[in-house]
Amino acid sequence: MEKYCFGVDVGGTTVKIGLFQDDLQMVSKWEIPTRTEENGRNIIPDIADSIKQEMKDKDLKPENVLGIGIGIPGPVLEESVVNNCVNLGWGVVNVKKELSSKLFYLPVKAGNDANVAALGEAVAGAGEGRRDVVMLTLGTGLGGGVIIEGKIHAGAHGAAGEFGHMPMFDKAVDYCGCGKRGCTEQIAGAKGMISYTRHLIAGGESRSGLSFLREFTARDIFDFAKDGDELANTVVNEMVETLGKTLSILGVAFDPEVFIIGGGMSRAGEWLLEKIRASYAEKAFHAVKNIDIIGATLGNDAGMTGAAALIIRG
């Protein structure tokens, strides 16, 4: 009898769901909206209904399904309980229990979304075949995940891999969402990068084409930098220096087999990766200097894939 599992990636606006074979090959994927109203009370029932429908369509019985893995944008304890997920409107929610009770009491395992994405990349993406992987996700903020011996290392408070909140960027002007000032994500996350760029433009230190745009994105900053814009390059260099330093610290902390760089900002591609590699090579301790720094390969599927891996590689 063929065995399958579901991988669910819950985001603030959509929930991505994938059906996977037990070798982590994806069979199908789709999305449903994330209904965050009423403290997100519909989110889990919606997921359960959607999975039931897919099981019906594909003629899958509960005995064909190994379980459901689910990634949540918040801290997750013991693969089951989410504690205060602001983006979803949730307080304390036992995802494992609630989802399982609505899906034939199949096994459910939950993980933090950044951790789960790192697991996806580690088992079926850029890090395939590696057991010890550290991933940095350069998105709106800076997230991350730690895979040790092929498994997520979530930490005692579910906060392992929160690399965005290392105190690494002294030049930060604003406060970070966490209440501190100087967090890595204040230059290496899109939001912080844009904010820092605005600050430099306001300061008028160097001229920049960006100052003529009413709105700009991190992608614009990269594009202007590639075209030689001085201020954009100043910002990118700050970002790269901070990331190089961050990785050189994580190098002697974890000594992973590989660093994976993912998230929306990593779409700047090899151009950005080369800069990060050069900064790392300059700062890293000799014993860890040759750790590869590579781009993520699964894109938006990393979360679903990693969620499925929670069940299959569990």
Place this chain on the structure above:
Amino acid sequence: MEKYCFGVDVGGTTVKIGLFQDDLQMVSKWEIPTRTEENGRNIIPDIADSIKQEMKDKDLKPENVLGIGIGIPGPVLEESVVNNCVNLGWGVVNVKKELSSKLFYLPVKAGNDANVAALGEAVAGAGEGRRDVVMLTLGTGLGGGVIIEGKIHAGAHGAAGEFGHMPMFDKAVDYCGCGKRGCTEQIAGAKGMISYTRHLIAGGESRSGLSFLREFTARDIFDFAKDGDELANTVVNEMVETLGKTLSILGVAFDPEVFIIGGGMSRAGEWLLEKIRASYAEKAFHAVKNIDIIGATLGNDAGMTGAAALIIRG
């Protein structure tokens, strides 16, 4: 039949050896000199002879001995091979194979000394009962060890836990032994701390009783600081700030259950720990703010105990 094991802690001048029961209770301990001459070729035979003698004295047969764990002051790969241990005069040495062949082919497991000491503290010392522990060893340099799920996380190059070489101390004047400048141990290891103090004295920025001493130790710096010496306090504050920042980074990286501070410098005691805690509390990400920072309790026995734990806790 009672089962025992040996825990060996190889240092640059002495080898500490302990006989342990299988519940990690120490039965006896002793030391032999570390003969580093002739590329340290006698070190392993000396250890084997000394253990054989103890087995004879205690009337232990090979079948009473579960194995020998051994901590080495260098990088150790796969619990067996040491690659270039300068302090012992060693090139590539398969410690596991060599020691086992001289001791009735009993099981041997080797680990880096700082990692093994961390394991000792985690299983039988300050961290007893905790599974995820990060230890910092404030000695001549700054070493460390990472225990995840009750086991040493050594990393892909045996460099995990080399916290002394995080680029955290921009004010460093000299180069670090590793060839970089600005490593954590350049203020948080005794050698670096003394060197930085000398630099401040030479700069004449503030007066200090230390300037009247021809030689001084890290302990002197702490003692003068406790007595209100301005310059000594400047140095201690730099050290504490750097350690607070280091721990706040390791907090979001590993999110351990506890931080353990050991090594010779930790003898400065609660006075120093309180300062480190205050600095950490100020800098740490909210989710990891309540991680305990505690002093090591096994002292010089940590290495032997952890080495024995390599065998007993597998």
